[in-house]
Amino acid sequence: MKKEFRESIGRAVGNATLTGALGKFSEAYKVNRAKAYEGIDFEALRDTIAERKSHAAANLELLAETFAKNATALGAKVFRTNDPEQVKEYILKVAKAHDVKSVVKSKSMATEEIHLNAFLEKAGIAVGETDLGEWIIQLAGQKPSHMVMPAIHMTKEEVADLFSKEVDERIENDIPRLVKVARKELRAKFLAADMGISGANIAVAETGSLVLVTNEGNARLVTTLPKVHVALVGIEKLVEKFEDIVPILTALPRSATAQLLTSYVSIISGPTPATDGALKDLHIVLMDNRRSEMANDPKFKQALQCIRCGSCLNVCPIFRLVGGHVFGSIYTGGIGTILTAWFEELHNSEDIQGLCIQCGNCKEICPGKLDIPEMIMEIRRRLVMEKGQPLAQKAIFGIVNNRSLFHGMLWAASIAGKPFNSGGFIRHLPLFLSDLTDGRSLPAIAAKPFRDRFPTIQQPADCRETAVFFAGCLIDFAYPEMGEALVRIMNKAGIRVVFPQAQTCCGAPARYSGAYEVAGQNAVDNIQALLADTAEYVVSACPTCTVALAHEFGDTLESLGHREWLPQATALAEKTVDFSTLVKRLVDAGRLPLKEGQQLGALTYHDSCHLKRTLRATEPPRELLKKAGYEVKEMFECDMCCGMGGSYSLKLPEISAPILQRKLHNIKETGAPVVAMDCPGCVMQIRGGFDQDRADVKVKHTAELLAEQLES
Structure with missing residues (x-):
C-alpha cells in the first residue's frame, strides 16, 4: 500500500x-x-x-x-x-x-x-x-x-462557506437559507444554458x-x-x-x-x-x-446487475470511516473498486481493494444481488497473477502452511514473548510492532497447542458417531480450551472426535490476499487430511474456516483448473457444519442434555460476519444460549463487523481500531457482563479490546459457555 x-x-x-x-x-x-x-x-x-x-x-x-x-x-x-x-x-x-x-x-x-x-x-x-x-x-x-x-x-458549515464565496455575501449555515441561495443561483444557469x-x-x-x-x-x-x-x-x-x-x-x-x-x-x-x-x-x-468485456467475463458479468443505488456504501464499515475520497476513485466503495479495475486499469484498484474487510454487508443488502466481496477477491487474485506475491507475504504463507515449522516458530515466539506476556495477553510490543497492540491486546501463544493436547483427552468408548474436528489456527495455537470444550460437547452427544494432525491452515488468509495457488494447496492438504477418517461430520468452531471448507475449496480449485479435486471438495463440503448449527440439531434431537431451569444472568451476542452472512446461522447460538439459562440482550449493530477481518487488523490497524471501539461501546451499552460469539477471531479482537479498555466484560466462545452447562 x-x-x-x-x-x-x-x-x-x-x-x-x-x-x-x-x-x-x-x-x-x-x-x-x-x-x-x-x-x-x-x-x-x-x-x-x-x-x-x-x-x-x-x-x-x-x-x-x-x-x-x-x-x-x-x-x-x-x-x-x-x-x-x-x-x-x-x-x-x-x-x-x-x-x-x-x-x-x-x-x-x-x-x-x-x-x-x-x-x-x-x-x-x-x-x-x-x-x-x-x-x-x-x-x-x-x-x-x-x-x-x-x-x-x-457539513452545512462548509457548504455555507462555499456559497458565501460564490455569491460574495456572508451566508449563515441555516439549511433553508442555503437551499434558497442554491435555487436562485441555479435557476439563472437553467435559463441561460x-x-x-x-x-x-x-x-x-x-x-x-x-x-x-x-x-x-x-x-x-x-x-x-x-x-x-x-x-x-x-x-x-x-x-x-x-x-x-x-x-x-x-x-x-x-x-x-x-x-x-x-x-x-x-x-x-x-x-x-x-x-x-x-x-x-x-x-x-x-x-x-x-x-x-465485463459482460463476457464469468467472474465480473454480475457487476452489470448494479442499479447504482449506493446501498453497498451505506452499510460498509470501512466507507463510514474513510469516505469515498479514500475508498474509491470516480466510483466509490466496494462496487467502485470493481468499476475502477475495469473502467480505468486493474492496477488503479490496487490500493483501494485492500480496504475491503470482506464482512459481506454489501452482498446481503444489494438489490442487484452482486457478490461484491467475491469480485474484490478476484481483483486481488488477478493483481497477484500480474505482479506476484509480496516477498514478506510469500514467506509468511510458507511458514504457516508448514505446520511443524509453524508450530516450532510459535513455541519459540511464546518463549520470546514472555517479557510482553501479562495474564495471557501481549499488551505492548516494541518499536515498529507497536501498532499491532494499539487499542487491542494480542493473545499469548498457548504453551501447549490443541494438537498436542488432543491425544491426552479421554473420550467415551461407546460413541455411535464420529466427527472430524477442524480447529483452525487460533483454536489450535492460541485458544486450545475452545477445542477442548467442543470435544466435551460432542462426546456428551455420543460423538467421538477425530483430530487429523495433518490438517493445516484453511487457506482463507491466502485466498483473501489473492494468493490462490497457496489457498489451493491448503485446500488439497486439508481435503486429504479431513476425509482420511470415516465420519458423519466435519465440524469447525471458526466460521471463517467453515466457510472455507464448505464454500470456498471447490471455487478455489476450479479457478486454478484443478478439477480432479472437485468431487472430494464436494464430499467435504457436504459433511462440513459449523459448531452451533450442529449442536442445535443435537439438542433438538434430545441427544445433548443441557442443565434445565437455570437463571445464569444476561449476556449479549456478537454475530461474526461469516456465520451470519454466508452460513446463515444467526438463531442457533442464541437459542442454545437461552436454553442453557442465559438471557440474551441484543446489542445495537450486533451483526456489524468487529474490525478483525483475519489479517486485516494487522495490515490496517488504523481502520480496525475505531471499528473495534464502536463494537466495544455497543457491547457495554447493553450492560451485560458477558459477550458471546462463535468466532475465535472475533474473540481475539474483542477480548483484546476489552483488556486494554479495562472493562469488566467477559468474552467467551459459545462452545465454552455451553460446555459449562452440560448435564453431569
Missing part, C-alpha cells in the same frame, strides 16, 4: 467531522431502510432485478441495437462507442454545431467517469452542475464521495425510452429548457422491456436513501418541444468503455 494512500487513510480516520457525519447516516440508514421495505419481499424483489439485469447483460449487443433503432424512430440521434475519447469529441461536436456557450448538467456518474466537465471547459464551454450535491462539490473543486449523495462528506446534459438510470430497449430518477427536479429542467439535450448512458443501464423498470424503481429509492419513492421519475421517449415550440435536438450516447 503506497505511503500517500496510507496517509490519506490516517487523515480521514482522524477527521471527526467526516466520520461523525458518515457514522450517523449509516446508523440511521439501516433503521430507515428496514421501514421503507416493510411489506415488500426484498429477496423476491432482488431475485427479479438480478434475473432481468443479468438477462440484459447477456444480450447487450441485441438490446443496444434495439434501443438505437427504437429511439431513432422516435426522432433521437443515437451514437454508440466503446471509446470515452470519442464520447467527449461527439458531445463537443454537437455543442459546436449549436454554438453552445453554456451547459447545465444533471447528476451523471458516466460523465464523471470520462471527466467530461474538464474537457468541455477546456474547449471554452461553461459547465454548471445542477444537482445540489454535485454543485456543492463543483464549487469545492472536489469529486463525488458517494454515487448517490456526492457531498455527504461535507444552450445545452443540457443528463445521464439515465434506465434505458428501455423495447420503447427507446430513457428513465431518470431525481429528488430535486433539476433533471427535468436540464432536459426541457435548453434547446439541445445530450444523454450519456452506460450500456449497463439497458433493460429489455418497459415492465422491467418497475422492480428497479421499487428498489432504487428504498436502497439508495431509504425513501418509499423518489420525488421525480422522468421518462423521455424521443425529442420534446423546446420553449420556442420547436422539437428539441435529442442526442443519446451509448457508452461501452469495457462494459461488454
